[in-house]
Amino acid sequence: MAKKKIETTLITDDFTGEEISGGAVEVSLSYKGKTYNLDLSEKSATALDDAITPFIANAEPEPAKGTTAPIRSASDLDAAAVREWARINNIPANPRGRLSKSLTNAYRMAPENR
Incomplete structure (x- = not known):
């Protein structure tokens, strides 16, 4: 009898701890000099967008390394x-x-x- 090994990767929402069905939203953000990476559900990603928008409204985005941001x-x-x-x-x-x-x-x- 032939056997086949199948591996399954479960991704959990780093905010809620719940398993993400479908695609995860990968988020990378920096705060106080540290960079953080998160896997979030669509719902958690939307909540993060809603929460952070007022704070970044007056912020200047940092240009990607090796590039200059156009004015x-x-x-x-x-x-x-x-x-x-x-x-x-x-x-x-x-x-x-x-x-x-x-x-x-x-x-x-x-x-x-x-």
Whole structure:
């Protein structure tokens, strides 16, 4: 009789400890000089996105090693799209005029806008 060895890898959500069915979201983040890697369910990844967005709204992303970040102004964004995104996400935005730096940073950092 032929035998076949089958290995199964179970991935658990590093936040909830629950087994992840389907695909895991791999997250890498840095805080206070340390880098952390997490495997999260879609639900936990969304919770992390929701929690961290207000903090990174005013942050400057660090360019990848060996590259320089292009200087981007708010003028390269579609102001109407940014305001609509802010409205959908319950983020205050002036209906006219210049977009704030914190709003444009939050818009750029949102996963759906990368």
